[in-house]
Every structure is written in C-alpha cells, then in structure tokens.
Amino acid sequence: MSSKLKIIFSTLFLFTLLFGLAQPIPVQAAxxxxxxxxxxxxxxxxxxxxxxxxDFVEGAKVYVGETAVTTNFIGETSLTAIIPSGFAPGIYNVKVVKPDQSEFLIEAGLTVEAPNPEPTSTQQPFARPQVSVGAYSTNASGGIRYGQEFTLTVRLENSGGVRANGIQVNFVPSALLMLGNGGVISVGTLNxxxxxxxxxxxTAANPxxxxTMTALEMNVSYYDENGIPYTENFTLNLGVYNTYTGVAAATATPTGVHLSQLIISEYKTDLLQLEPGLQFNLELSIQNKGDLPAKSVTMIVGGGSASSGGEGTPGPGGVSGSSGDFTNxxxxxxxxxxxxxxxxAQSSLVATQQLIVNVNTTPGAYPMKVTFSYMDSHGMQVxxxxxxxxxxxxxxxxxxSFYQPVSDLTTFxxxxxxLQVINLGRNSTILGNMxxxxxxxMVENGQTFVGALDTGGYFTLDVMLTPExxxxxxxxxxxxxxxDFNQARTITKTLVLNVIEMQIDPSIDPSNPDFNGGLPIEQPETFWQKxxxxxxxxxxxxxxxPVNNQPIQVEPGLKPEPVPAQPGGKG
Structure with a gap:
C-alpha cells in the first residue's frame, strides 16, 4: 500500500474519532x-x-438505619415506605438504594418514638359497709291474725369496715300489707x-x-363514702295464727278440692337478649289449672295485691301495684x-306488658314477681x-374498620x-382471638389475641393480603x-375492598414484531461501521x-489470533 494512501486513511480515521467525541453525552438526574x-x-x-x-426507579429500597422496610415505587420523584409497629425508638439515617447499588443517604432523617405511658393510680385498700339483720320480732301474741294490726321490729347492724350512708329499708308486700308509710323506712347513716x-x-291481706308461717321480703339499700351503692335482700319468717284450729275430729274421706289456680305456663320476650336501656315486650301465657273459674282477674307485674274486707266486700284502697320492685x-x-x-277453668290467655331495662342494670339473672288478684267462687279475694x-x-x-384509608388493592x-378494633361501649370489655x-x-399475619379494651380504647393489627x-x-x-353467662360468642365484620389488575410496563409489548422475546435484534451494518x-x-x-463456527481468513505469513465471543452468544 502506498504511503499516500495510508496518509489518506489515517486522516479519515482521526476525523471519525474527533467527530464521535464531539457528540453531546446525555445528562441524567442524580x-x-x-x-x-x-x-x-x-x-x-x-x-x-x-x-x-x-432519579427513583422501580425496585429501589428504603433503609431506616440498617433495616430495609417495605417500599412502594410511586414515581421517579416519590417513594412510600412503611415503618412497622414496634420499631425500636431512636434517630435514624434514611437512605435509598437502587437496584444497581447506587444510593443516597440523609443523616438523622427520621425519628421513631414510643407513645407516652398512661399514669397508673395507686390502689387503695378496699373497705365497705355491711348492713345485716341482728334480730326481729312482732308484738302479735299467738301469731299474726287476719284483720288485726301488728308491729314488726327489726334490728339492723353495720358489721362492715366503714360507715353506711343513706340507708333505706323497703318491705315488699305479699301476704302482709304495709300501713302508714307504704313499707319504706329511711334510716340515714349507720357507723x-x-x-x-x-x-x-x-296487717294480713288474707286469712x-x-x-303456720308467712315469709316477708325486706330489701336494704345504702352506699359508702365514695358513693358506691349496695343492696341487701332478707327474708323474714313470721308466725301466723292458723284459721283452721279447733277440736280434732275424724278425717273425712277426700272428695276433691274445688278451687281456681292461676299459673304462668310460659313467658318470653320479643328481644333475643335484654340489654340496659332497651325496651321490650313481655308475653305471658296464663292458665287456670283449677276446676273453678277465676273472676275479675287483675295482673300486677312487679308484685302487689288487692285488698278486700271479708266475705268478698272490697276494702279501701283496691289494687296496690306501686309497692313492687322496679329497680331493674x-x-x-x-x-x-x-x-x-x-x-x-282449664282455660288460658296471653297477656303482654311493655317494659324497659334500667340503664344502670348490671348483667345478671333477675327475678320478677307477677301477682294475679281475683275472686274465687266463694267471693273471697285471692x-x-x-x-x-x-x-x-x-x-x-x-x-x-381501618385506621387509615385503604386504596385499591393490586393482584398478586x-x-x-x-385494621383496628374500637370499643364503643360504656364499659370495658375483654376480647379473645381475632x-x-x-x-x-392469601392472608398473612391474620390471627392475634386482643385482650382487654377500655371504653374508647382501640387495638390495631396490620394484615397483608395478596389477592388473586x-x-x-x-x-x-x-x-x-x-x-356474662360464660357462653362463647363471636363478633363478625365483613369488609369489602376493590382489587385491580397488576400494572404491566407499557414499554414492553410482546405483540411488537421488534420484541424478539426480549433479545436484541441484529441491525444492518451502517456506512460508518464499514x-x-x-x-x-x-x-x-x-x-x-465474525460468524459462529466459521474460520476467520488471515493473510499469509500472519499468525491467527483467537476472536473473543460476543456477550450473550454461544462462543
């Protein structure tokens, strides 16, 4: 090759090299x-x-200190990360690491603190008043007689550790009628x-x-110095005068007793569970099990009586229904x-009574008296x-519910x-497994024990859901x-969420003829390459x-050198 030709080609090479260096290099954001x-x-x-x-990219991870946290890619300028509950308190450096291991760190970028603990009160020793009955007696000689007044004397004792305030005694009328004060006595304070x-x-309501004995119910209510109420119930057994006393005689052959007898064969409420503050209807099925009719029947819910003067003559006052117990x-x-x-006789009817449960009633089983007052076949009040x-x-x-908004979920x-569980009730409660x-x-971290929740208290649980x-x-x-009656129950709540399909990078189109399964397509050689x-x-x-599996032709006298394989090929 002549020297002039070599000079031309050398000049052309230098021109090509300088032209390539003059091209602008694109600048990327750091x-x-x-x-x-x-x-x-x-x-x-x-x-x-x-x-x-x-310069954020898909796959970038956020590190808090040396701990990688769950990271969501929003865009080139925004990422979100989740700081899990229970993360150790402290001041942490925050860094973003890209898939190519390039990273950026900001010192003391995040502070994690624990919530302030609630102050605990010092528990004081417990002491309460305790009112009891020391003794009781009547001035009725020979026993209580129908038609005669008598006085019952009861001694109340405070055997507790503190003073009892606001003591009130309530005698519940049954076979005995209260005179003078309606059966309510205010005692006041008892040390x-x-x-x-x-x-x-x-006085006796009936013969x-x-x-030989009759029972009288006495209720005592009071409260301590802190205003905590207490209630005591007592049953006093009093001797009565037997109307059928007299000279003993031969026992006659029984011929059957003819009388009226009213019983409650069945009762139910229109509510499945009664709770404080709820109104309900009480339905009573009443049957006359006797062989004689019951006339002019009066039903008294809560207890009471109807008085009469002997031989069926109505006495003053009529029906007494205000002496019943309406605490609950x-x-x-x-x-x-x-x-x-x-x-x-042998008939039945259904009676209903609308009631309300007192808002201060505590859970429990409460007896309720129902009195049926009627005239028998002899004209006597029963x-x-x-x-x-x-x-x-x-x-x-x-x-x-959710303690923060939840957007659309993504498949796979x-x-x-x-999730959060909030106690909206007026009392604290104890819950089991959630x-x-x-x-x-698929649900991850989907079970835990809740425990005690105070009024207005809450419990949180972070659950991971992978929809399909x-x-x-x-x-x-x-x-x-x-x-409250040791029966297992379950609270259920169904939450409905929207799930969308997983987003696919629009730049990758398998239907594009240039896709070639993700491999680069061989391009025709340009002029400058030649x-x-x-x-x-x-x-x-x-x-x-170079062509695969084909020998490379060399000039005579030159030693052949191996050609390196192109990356991604078979060598």
Missing amino acids: LSIATIEPNLVYNSQATYITITGS NGSAVDIAQTM FWGE FAPVGTSNVQSLGDIP NDEQVITLLVYSLPNIDV QSNLLP TVTSSAG MAGQAEVLVSIDYTD AWRFILGLFGLDSGT
Missing part, C-alpha cells in the same frame, strides 16, 4: 432525597412515610360497729288457711296493673304470686390492611369472646464480521 414526611413517627402502630427526591332498731306497722325493669306505655277479666326470671346481658359494642402483590380470612387470596383476581374482595374479621472496519484493516487489525 439520585437524591429532598424531604421525608412525616419525619417523626410513633411505634404504637404501622405508619406510612413519603420520600421525595429524584361501722353500730346498730339501730326500725319498726313497721302491718291464713292452714298456714319498669313499665312503659301502660301501668303495671292490667285487668284480664274472667278466666274459666292473690296468687308467680316469679319469673329475666336475663340481662351487657354485650360488647365493637367496631372493626402484598397489600397492607391496617382472625382475619379472605376467599380472595380483580374485582370485589371480601375480608372477614372474626373476634371471639365470652359473654468505514471503521476498513480503517482497522489498514492497520492490520481484525476488520471482518
């Missing part, structure tokens, strides 16, 4: 962090933080270790046929006294008392469900607990296009 919001979080629950900056005598004037249940709409008319039992529950008022990705399930996909299909996803939250190979040939360098 990875950086601008802000972290919020920069102060509490570890009592999981918290989202938002990081803004530049601990002291005693006081009270007196109540009474005591074949009886009170009539609504109508009074507690109803006239049922006549009930023939009072039949029945007792039924009503159960009062205090079921927890629980709300299950783990999505955070920030279980989260869903038929829409788009559409509506139902998440079932079940909470087990034990009610020129470059030509220049390489001038200097005796390899200027050919």
Whole structure:
C-alpha cells in the first residue's frame, strides 16, 4: 500500500474519532432525597412515610438505619415506605438504594418514638359497709291474725369496715300489707360497729288457711363514702295464727278440692337478649289449672295485691301495684296493673306488658314477681304470686374498620390492611382471638389475641393480603369472646375492598414484531461501521464480521489470533 494512501486513511480515521467525541453525552438526574414526611413517627402502630427526591426507579429500597422496610415505587420523584409497629425508638439515617447499588443517604432523617405511658393510680385498700339483720320480732301474741294490726321490729347492724350512708329499708308486700308509710323506712347513716332498731306497722291481706308461717321480703339499700351503692335482700319468717284450729275430729274421706289456680305456663320476650336501656315486650301465657273459674282477674307485674274486707266486700284502697320492685325493669306505655277479666277453668290467655331495662342494670339473672288478684267462687279475694326470671346481658359494642384509608388493592402483590378494633361501649370489655380470612387470596399475619379494651380504647393489627383476581374482595374479621353467662360468642365484620389488575410496563409489548422475546435484534451494518472496519484493516487489525463456527481468513505469513465471543452468544 502506498504511503499516500495510508496518509489518506489515517486522516479519515482521526476525523471519525474527533467527530464521535464531539457528540453531546446525555445528562441524567442524580439520585437524591429532598424531604421525608412525616419525619417523626410513633411505634404504637404501622405508619406510612413519603420520600421525595429524584432519579427513583422501580425496585429501589428504603433503609431506616440498617433495616430495609417495605417500599412502594410511586414515581421517579416519590417513594412510600412503611415503618412497622414496634420499631425500636431512636434517630435514624434514611437512605435509598437502587437496584444497581447506587444510593443516597440523609443523616438523622427520621425519628421513631414510643407513645407516652398512661399514669397508673395507686390502689387503695378496699373497705365497705355491711348492713345485716341482728334480730326481729312482732308484738302479735299467738301469731299474726287476719284483720288485726301488728308491729314488726327489726334490728339492723353495720358489721362492715366503714360507715353506711343513706340507708333505706323497703318491705315488699305479699301476704302482709304495709300501713302508714307504704313499707319504706329511711334510716340515714349507720357507723361501722353500730346498730339501730326500725319498726313497721302491718296487717294480713288474707286469712291464713292452714298456714303456720308467712315469709316477708325486706330489701336494704345504702352506699359508702365514695358513693358506691349496695343492696341487701332478707327474708323474714313470721308466725301466723292458723284459721283452721279447733277440736280434732275424724278425717273425712277426700272428695276433691274445688278451687281456681292461676299459673304462668310460659313467658318470653320479643328481644333475643335484654340489654340496659332497651325496651321490650313481655308475653305471658296464663292458665287456670283449677276446676273453678277465676273472676275479675287483675295482673300486677312487679308484685302487689288487692285488698278486700271479708266475705268478698272490697276494702279501701283496691289494687296496690306501686309497692313492687322496679329497680331493674319498669313499665312503659301502660301501668303495671292490667285487668284480664274472667278466666274459666282449664282455660288460658296471653297477656303482654311493655317494659324497659334500667340503664344502670348490671348483667345478671333477675327475678320478677307477677301477682294475679281475683275472686274465687266463694267471693273471697285471692292473690296468687308467680316469679319469673329475666336475663340481662351487657354485650360488647365493637367496631372493626381501618385506621387509615385503604386504596385499591393490586393482584398478586402484598397489600397492607391496617385494621383496628374500637370499643364503643360504656364499659370495658375483654376480647379473645381475632382472625382475619379472605376467599380472595392469601392472608398473612391474620390471627392475634386482643385482650382487654377500655371504653374508647382501640387495638390495631396490620394484615397483608395478596389477592388473586380483580374485582370485589371480601375480608372477614372474626373476634371471639365470652359473654356474662360464660357462653362463647363471636363478633363478625365483613369488609369489602376493590382489587385491580397488576400494572404491566407499557414499554414492553410482546405483540411488537421488534420484541424478539426480549433479545436484541441484529441491525444492518451502517456506512460508518464499514468505514471503521476498513480503517482497522489498514492497520492490520481484525476488520471482518465474525460468524459462529466459521474460520476467520488471515493473510499469509500472519499468525491467527483467537476472536473473543460476543456477550450473550454461544462462543
């Protein structure tokens, strides 16, 4: 090759090299962090933080200190991360690491603190008053007689450790009628270790046929110096004069007793569970089991009586229905006294009474008296008392929701469900296991024990859900607990969420003919590439296009050199 030709090609090579260096190099934005919001979080629950900056890419991870946290890519300038509950308190450096291991760190970018503990009160020793009956007696010589007044004297003693205040005694009328004060006596204050005598004037409501004793119920209510109320119930057994006393005679052959007898064969309420503050209808099925009709039947809910003067002559006062116990249940709409008319022998009828449960009633089983006052076939006034039992529950008022908004979920990705359980009731409650399930996909961290919740208190649980299909996803939250009567119960709440399909990078289109399965497509050789190979040939360098499994032709006298394989090929 002539020297002039070599000079031409050398000049062309230098021109090509200088032209390539003169081309502008695109400048990319550098990875950086601008802000972290919020920069102060509490570890009592999981918290989202938002990081803004530049040059963020899909797959970038956020590190708090040396701990990698769950990271969501929002865009080139925004990332979100989740600080899990229970994260150790401290001041942490925050850094963003890209998949190519390039990173940017901001010192002291996030502070994690624990919530301030609530102050605990010092428990004081417990002491309460205790009112009891020391003794009782009547001035009725030979026993209580029908038609005669007598006085009952009761000694009350305070055997507790502190003073009893506001003592009130209530005698419940049954076979005995209270005179003078309606059966209510206000005692006032009784110091601990002291005693006081009270007196109540009474009379018999009916003759005591074949009886020797009668029972009288006495209720005592009071409170201590802190205003805590107490109630005591006593049953006093009093001797009566047997109307059937006389000279003994031969026993006659029984011929059957003819009388009226009213009983409550069945009762029910229109509410499945009675709770404080709820109104309900009490339905009573009343049967006359006797062989004689009961005339002019009056039903008294809560207990009471109807007085008469002997031989069926009505006495003053008529029906007494105000002496019943309405501490826990009170009539609504109508009074507690109803006239049922006549009930023939072996017949029945249904009576209803609308009641309300006192808001201060505690859970438990409460007896309720029901009195049937009627005239028998001999014109005598008869009072039949029945007792039924009503159960009062205090079921927890629980709300299950999210403690922060939840956007649309994405299929085949783990999505955070920030659940919270709030006690909306007026009393604290104890809950058992909380279980989260869903038929829409896989649930992680879906079971835990809740425990005690104060009024207005809350419990949080961060659940991860990976849905498998788009559409509506139902998440079932079940909470087990034990009610006031030791029966297992379950609270259920269904939460409905929207699931969308996983987003695919629009730049990758498998239907594009240039896609080639993700492999680069061989492009035709350009003019400058051919020129470059030509220049390489001038200097005796390899200027050919290698072909797999084909030998490379070399000039005679030159030693062949191996050609390196191109990356991604088979060599």
